[in-house]
Amino acid sequence: MKKKAYPFHRVCGEYISNEVRDFLKREALWPPDEVAEIRQFMLSSTDGKQATLPLDLGGFGISRYTLDLFLYQRAQQEGVEVLEKEQVLDVHKKNRRMQVTLQRGGMREVDMVLGAFGKRSRLDKTLQRSFMQQEGAYIGVKYHVKSDFDPHTVALHNFPGGYCGMNKVEGDRYNLCYLGSQKDLKTYGSIPEMEAARLHQNPLLKEIFTSSTFLFEKPEVITSVSFAKKAPIEQDILMLGDAAG
Numbered sequence: 270m271k272k273k274a275y276p277f278h279r280v281c282g283e284y285i286s287n288e289v290r291d292f293l294k295r296e297a298l299w300p301p302d303e304v305a306e307i308r309q310f311m312l313s314s315t316d317g318k319q320a321t322l323p324l325d326l327g328g329f330g331i332s333r334y335t336l337d338l339f340l341y342q343r344a345q346q347e348g349v350e351v352l353e354k355e356q357v358l359d360v361h362k363k364n365r366r367m368q369v370t371l372q373r374g375g376m377r378e379v380d381m382v383l384g385a386f387g388k389r390s391r392l393d394k395t396l397q398r399s400f401m402q403q404e405g406a407y408i409g410v411k412y413h414v415k416s417d418f419d420p421h422t423v424a425l426h427n428f429p430g431g432y433c434g435m436n437k438v439e440g441d442r443y444n445l446c447y448l449g450s451q452k453d454l455k456t457y458g459s460i461p462e463m464e465a466a467r468l469h470q471n472p473l474l475k476e477i478f479t480s481s482t483f484l485f486e487k488p489e490v491i492t493s494v495s496f497a498k499k500a501p502i503e504q505d506i507l508m509l510g511d512a513a514g
């Protein structure tokens with residue numbers, strides 16, 4: 270796969286704790302790309318009061334695009350068949366085997382299915398998972414920006430109704446990503462208006478949003494983010510990651 274200029278992102282903060290560093294190295298899953306070494310944590314309150322402290326363990330910053338591409342290539346090296354531009358529409362058990370229905374046609378019959386399809390997928394609806402009966406109360410919004418923020422600090426800036434994280438990833442890019450309220454988005458009608466009304470109440474966030482260079486044409490947005498409890502196994506599918514809750 271040719272590496273294009275950031276065509277695809279997932280909404281998340283792109284700060285990874287060093288808890289997993291040894292595991293990734295041991296399993297030959299440590300990306301060859303440059304990562305941002307992060308050793309400090311900065312916290313600010315909704316009115317901009319701030320505290321900075323060293324992180325014992327620390328972490329690293331890497332974009333999902335770079336990390337996911339690398340993991341995809343490693344999987345291929347290990348002989349994994351990856352179906353691109355494909356979606357799973359349904360999974361059900363038949364005669365002790367699992368049948369996986371694919372969007373572009375076809376069906377695979379397998380012994381076991383692991384579900385790693387994130388926080389909210391159409392598959393959750395098909396599987397009639399109980400948390401889907403309620404709308405999630407949060408939204409996630411993500412940008413990449415250029416900024417003169419300290420490259421070794423991960424920041425968490427609070428604002429009324431949510432919080433915004435910032436840390437360096439590759440090159441001179443920073444991830445700027447927040448969890449906000451779905452209700453606020455409805456009230457203010459658009460992302461920029463909500464940001465001006467809510468995020469900019471924290472003067473540190475206002476400074477970041479007004480002085481940084483934004484690198485996406487528009488933000489990546491996910492709506493209906495829910496933190497409801499989920500069952501780890503449903504319809505014989507063992508759930509992993511956010512699909513497990």
Ligand SMILES: Cc1cc2nc3c(=O)[nH]c(=O)nc-3n(C[C@H](O)[C@H](O)[C@H](O)COP(=O)(O)OP(=O)(O)OC[C@H]3O[C@@H](n4cnc5c(N)ncnc54)[C@H](O)[C@@H]3O)c2cc1C
Pocket residue numbers: 279280281282283284285286355356357358385386387388390391392409410434446447448494509510511512
């Ligand atoms: C605003 C925000 C900030 C965050 N910041 C951080 C952070 O800084 N550090 C951190 O460690 N975590 C962070 N997280 C949490 C982190 O993003 C998730 O825990 C992590 O991405 C979960 O990984 P996953 O593989 O389970 O799901 P995902 O990363 O969501 O991946 C699921 C994949 O499944 C695919 N998929 C979905 N449905 C189907 C289907 N039917 N068929 C085929 N494919 C399907 C999706 O396209 C996607 O590629 C943040 C989350 C949010 C919302």
